[in-house]
Amino acid sequence: MKKVILLVLTAAMVALGAAGVQAAGKNNGAAGLFKAKCSACHSDAIALHMKKDRAGWETTVKMMQNKRANFISNEDAQKIVDYLVSLQSGKK
Numbered sequence: 001m002k003k004v005i006l007l008v009l010t011a012a013m014v015a016l017g018a019a020g021v022q023a024a025g026k027n028n029g030a031a032g033l034f035k036a037k038c039s040a041c042h043s044d045a046i047a048l049h050m051k052k053d054r055a056g057w058e059t060t061v062k063m064m065q066n067k068r069a070n071f072i073s074n075e076d077a078q079k080i081v082d083y084l085v086s087l088q089s090g091k092k
């Protein structure tokens with residue numbers, strides 16, 4: 001059973017890598033936070049494929065915070081915004 005869980009986890013991490021998360025190395029905590037919070041209602045790909053500046057991500061993450069009360073704290077929101085901004089440089 002443990003092996004199955006490990007396998008699923010590994011597959012999820014590979015999928016995240018394939019989505020172009022080059023900054024994952026120095027952003028492990030934030031990447032996990034993003035994954036946990038931002039794939040609860042929809043695929044996290046919705047955010048990974050989008051290009052926005054910091055102000056754009058702040059607005060979007062604020063909007064997502066408002067969709068479910070007390071699910072994403074302001075502190076977590078800030079980390080997620082930083083993480084999403086850190087991914088932007090590799091996008092066109």
Ligand code: HEC
Nearest residue numbers: 037038040041042046047050060061064067068071072080
């Ligand atoms: C409580 C459910 C919920 C959570 C948690 C959530 N979302 Fe969403 N998200 C939605 C819904 C519903 C939509 C559909 C479009 C809308 O209502 O704007 C959406 C749409 C989006 C869109 C496309 C619309 C746009 O304005 O660009 C993005 C990007 C997005 N979410 C990113 C995120 C990110 C990043 C997080 C984590 C911080 C997150 N979502 C967490 C429910 C959620």
